[in-house]
Amino acid sequence: MMRKFFVISFLMVLLLPIMSGCWNQKELTDLAFVMAMGIDKGEDKKFDVSFQLVNPGNVASGQNGGGQGLPIAVYKSSGNTITEAARNATKMISRRLYYSHTNLIAVSEEVARDGILDMMDALDRDPEFRTTTQIVVARHTSAQDLVSALTNLDKLPVNKITKELKSTEKMLGENIGVNIDDFLAGLVSDGKNPIVNGYIVHGKKEQIGNAQDLQKTIGGAFLEADGLAVFEKGKLIGWFEHQWARGVVYVLDKVQSTGINVSWNGKKHAITMASIRSKTKVSVHFKNGKPLINIAIEDEGWISEANTAVDLTNPQVIDKIDKLVEKEIKRQVLGSIKEAQKMKSDIFGFGERVHRANPKQWKKLKGDWNNHFAELDVNVKVDSFVRREGIRTSPFWINMNK
């Protein structure tokens, strides 16, 4: 009995290597990590796809002597679908393309204007792809430029973009991280349109990907986050710039910290309040069957600059600053809402709110929501509050004028 068991199990163990063949096994050294993919409009085929591959030996520091060559290599191939392009790329690359660590999808503005619906399913369906991959639009440049740019602070150029988006979202609030998941969620929703970050190349474009450019403290060409792209039915229809972009981020309740400038006694940009906490509540009311949007923003911050003689020890002054900041935030938010209404694109998700608040009414509005949105009444109420003044009470200006 026991003996038979052992004989059988031994035979089964002998069979194991033949049967499995090490299913799905892939050595680390046989993989090419695709860090970023840039998608441009192709010449004879639909897409030109640029793959930013990492060259591990040149990235990792330490004994094996990193940093001799370039950290990345970019290969470009074309295809009518993303998969076709990826398979065509294998003709040029010695290793298996591996997408699990892909952190960035860059789409050229050209492709975005034509519509990016045809590439989304490939990104959504492939088991290796993460739907947390960031998606950006390359503005005034090709996506290939974006993925082949070298950066001097981050060894991996892709980190520059993904980390930058995170940090600017935290510190400035003009861009927000948008990944494939967010984009698709916006795409399929009736009452919300997706937005995507824009990226531009500053300086000389021909310097892109040139290693000598890294030898300078100010690179000849560098990347910068710029604006928010608005999509309607998968097509790019317009851009939100700086302060209007911040208004969008305020409404979406994604502002973590930012700086608001206000004038004081006729001096422009005299006082800056840095937000430290912000909370936005959007509610819907109905008046005669017409929806009315109420936006309530609670903002808390500290005075990070006061470039004028202002007595910050006086509570009334602080109250006044509160009011000014409220006004400024309200201006930005209303401005961005107006901008969106001009584009007839509901990027704030007001439609979803209406749907939730009154599903019956929504059914009537749904068909022509874009036009309804353009004429929507929006009330904005901002409640700002100066929590502290930094490590000085009144600025030196007060003593200067004495």
Add this chain to the structure above:
Amino acid sequence: MSILSKILKKKQKQRKDDNYRQQQDPQKPEDLPILRDYKENISRIKGEFGNSNDIVIREFIHSKHRGALVYVDGLADSRVISDFILESFNENEIVADEIDYFQFMIEKAVALGSNKVIYNWNQVYDSMLSGDTVIFLDGYNKGISGETKGWEKRAITEPSTQLSIRGPKDSFTETLRTNTALIRRRIKSPNLWIESMKIGTVSQTDIAIMYIKGIANEKIVAEVKERLNRINIDSILGSGYIEQLIEDQAWTTFPTTYHSERPDVVSSQLLEGRIAIIVDGTPFVLTAPAIFIQFFQAADDYYSRFDISTGVRLLRILAFIIAILGPALYIAGTTFHQEMIPTTMAIAIAAQRENVPFPAFVEALIMEVTFEILREAGLRLPRAVGQAVSIVGALVIGQAAVQAGIVSPVMVIVVSITAIANFSTPVFAMAIAARLIRFVLMGMATVLGFYGIMLGLMFMSIHLCSLRSFGIPYMMPIAPFNLRNQQDVFVRFPLWAMKYRPMFISKGNVIRSGENQKPGPPKQGDDTQTPKGES
């Protein structure tokens, strides 16, 4: 005294059992009686031992009687023999009309602590080989066995494997009697019973079973005795022999009996109702039944405060998991699940593996086997050379192998962490089991990745749950789960809260401490504690 006589009776009964077993064996000399002619007795001894020169036969004439004393040089203390037997003969001459000469000898002339009358040759050999002196008197068909045991023994030293920081620093030695004394000194109760037997048809090794009557489960005591009695082997040269012959499940890498060289540990086991088996010639005392979690309990857990002990114990369990899984996780992570490694780390590992010619499994195997060889060599080599080996090992593994591009630095880290983690298991037997399982899991990880590791772990857990130690489930308070016995599993409860002994071991008598043992500040109004005048 009645208890002592009981023990003696049991001993005699045990003797009989032994004799019975010895008769079964055709190689044993027959159970012949001692002859009246002492000369014949002497020549018989000479014949039996083949004139071995460590057999000392000293003939004497005392009070006009002839006789001889026989002992084994080296086992018996010759100074005791000359001072308390031969010297005493000179001082105690028999006066004419006194009692029987044999009686006189046993009561007066042989001035030793313990004198026994022996009748047959088995007893003669037994006494001689235990270091006692046998005295034959002419004209009597019986002899006297006087206790003169006194061989060279190792002094009680600090334990060499199970070290402790705050605990006692003594450890067992190779001498059975010293070992029982070390335990008796800790448990001063007549209920601490010792039963002895001899196992090994040739070696006749002394074995003592120790337990606390009233705490130990009688059924388990009977079971232990039965299993020991079943053993029929030529020799027992260490407690490891016994361990392997009385296990419940032979096909397992996990130890199902506990062993310790610390008297305090064995005492605590006895107090929990376990049974200790002491083997003469081994400084490691076996205790049974053993449960899995016991191998992660170190003596210091009970000497330091409970929060620290709990933390350290959890750390030990974590170390055990690392010791099992370390290289397997590395293999699975780098060959199957690259997406599970954070990007920066994946690239760093990829960079290091760039120049390594072997697949991850081979790389891991090379390093693990090299380390195991070094460890084994370190154990066997003479101490003076051991130093050299560790230097060579550190250089070969740590530096040269990496520089030569045979293995990656990450692999060196994984192997080192695994090795160090392995050493933190308090009991060596469990650490060795982890070593073996590690290789199995490495193979599983190579073939099936994390899935394979999970399969391996599941197989291991099922196996662990199926094990038993003297009828007690091996994973006891965890599976089957028992809430009341969780006092000393993952969390070591404060001593004042550990009210019960493990109930699955000592079935009846489980109360360890009284109520309200929690210490605290003196109650208000208690004048004896706070001198009011001073404040």
